[in-house]
Amino acid sequence: MTLAAAALLLAGPDAGREEARREAARELLKPVYQHESVLDRMWRTFTQFLGDLLDAGGGTAGGVLSLVLIVVVLVALAALLLWALRRMSRDRGAGAGGVFERGELTAAEHRAAAGRLAAEGDWSSAIRERLRAVARDLEERAIVTPLPGRTAMELADVAGRALPAHAADLRAAARVFDDVTYGEVPGTREAYETMAGLDERLRAARVSLDAGT
Incomplete structure (x- = not known):
């Protein structure tokens, strides 16, 4: 569950969006969030972003648009990860690759x-x-x-x-x-x-x- 959804539950069924945001802000002040790792914080922010996109797509057209945006974000993240892995592999090769790569030649x-x-x-x-x-x-x-x-x-x-x-x-x-x-x-x-x-x-x-x- 995203922070926005959790905030809506905490604030009650009649709470507005502003009240939900205030609840989310108060939730983030809890000690458990103050000591979370960088990766956990990035993952929480990403999942919250996806949740907000889904919440924004109330109608059919909005839902399709939100789905398209989510797919674009996921593709961009996959491309970034692939680039980082290729860069790491190339850097390791540059540091350890030998001159010769095959059998003995004169x-x-x-x-x-x-x-x-x-x-x-x-x-x-x-x-x-x-x-x-x-x-x-x-x-x-x-x-x-x-x-x-x-x-x-x-x-x-x-x-x-x-x-x-x-x-x-x-x-x-x-x-x-x-x-x-x-x-x-x-x-x-x-x-x-x-x-x-x-x-x-x-x-x-x-x-x-x-x-x-």
Whole structure:
């Protein structure tokens, strides 16, 4: 039962709408409402809103209008909940997603896949494959130790210590990878060409003898 309906019962059968609202206000002053949780308060407010809509639809036309409004509100809430769940899932993926998502491929195979995707204009996928080529090449050359589940930014940190001259570019490439993979940012030709250029420079790079482990 909504607060408006409860107030009408408390005020008696002959009470007007104003008296019902006063009864509802007095009801809200009770201690049980002062200590309710935020979720309980939101649910109570929502159910009261629906109850008020139903009360307002006295006639047939009013009842249909109230029903339509209720359906619209429920659809909007469902869409908001779906958006929030997708956002949470994307945020979790951005924090924990590894660079590699499938079986073992060589750096050359990742480069070939990146080239095919770039030729098709699929820049986001091409960027992902090119960074995987970078990661696998660094592992094949023993510049970084293979680590399942390593993220792009973790790769950039480890490789940047071994190749300090390229540390800033590695972090920039990791951010681009995360953006197109988890942030729904569309890939571009320019971003892919930048990633490919970094890959070529890293292939010719030598490990710094002063780098830490």
